[in-house]
Amino acid sequence: MKRFFDVVASAFLLVILAPILILIVLVIAVRLGRPVLFTQERPGLKGVVFHLHKFRSMSNARGADGELLPDEQRLGPFGRFLRSTSLDELPELWDVLRGRMSLVGPRPLLPEYLPLYDEHQARRHEVRPGITGWAQVQGRNSLSWERRFELDVWYVENRSMLLDIRILFMTIGQVMRTEQTRQSGFATMTRFKGNEPQ
Numbered sequence: 801m802k803r804f805f806d807v808v809a810s811a812f813l814l815v816i817l818a819p820i821l822i823l824i825v826l827v828i829a830v831r832l833g834r835p836v837l838f839t840q841e842r843p844g845l846k847g848v849v850f851h852l853h854k855f856r857s858m859s860n861a862r863g864a865d866g867e868l869l870p871d872e873q874r875l876g877p878f879g880r881f882l883r884s885t886s887l888d889e890l891p892e893l894w895d896v897l898r899g900r901m902s903l904v905g906p907r908p909l910l911p912e913y914l915p916l917y918d919e920h921q922a923r924r925h926e927v928r929p930g931i932t933g934w935a936q937v938q939g940r941n942s943l944s945w946e947r948r949f950e951l952d953v954w955y956v957e958n959r960s961m962l963l964d965i966r967i968l969f970m971t972i973g974q975v976m977r978t979e980q981t982r983q984s985g986f987a988t989m990t991r992f993k994g995n996e997p998q
Contacts, residue, residue: 801961806903810896821890824855824882831878832859837891842908845928849911850900853891857882886975892931904964905930906952909992916994917949924952927959934963937970945992 814821828836835856842852857879861869868874875883882888895901901908908929917924935943935951943951955963 802902802964803899805961805964806896809903810893814893814897817890817893820887824887824890827878828856832856838888841911842929843911843914843925844900844908845925847914847922847925850895852901852908853895855882855888855891857888886971889931896931900928902928902930904932904967906933906955907936913992916992918995920953921949921995923956924949926956932967932971934967937967937974940974946995 825836838854838856839851840854841849844850858871858874859876859879861874863869879888892901896903905927906924906929914922933952934955935948938951939947
């Protein structure tokens, strides 16, 4: 039932949102250049790595040494707008349609985090990752890693269609408030370094 809902809903949204998607593509091409999509490997169901797609939100600005500037400096007002409104996440609807993701589930993180999870935290990979999830509607990037993983596993253990629908409605409300998209002092969130004292 969940997969059927994901397919129907993601296909419907891709069609309905097509004009907005095209507009964003054009604006990114003008403001940030190409490519307009940001592609990155992320672990999905059972930890199997897939390619996640998002709209690009950072420039390729480099310092005098030729290296990319820190994320905070490359994320301009337009990129912040895309992230705060979650418009940068829209291409993930294609990943949902392809079966790599779900509309609701734990957010897919970086592959290098896989060996850092303890046994309990690793349970977040028992379901497909989501565009939004229980942790996202409880605080997004303002949460500590430990709290985020607790909420992810709580979702895995209590998932249902009713909970998914609740999370989707809560997500709409949160996006309209455009808050909690990053930790103070960082473009998004600090890196997870494992469960040892950091």
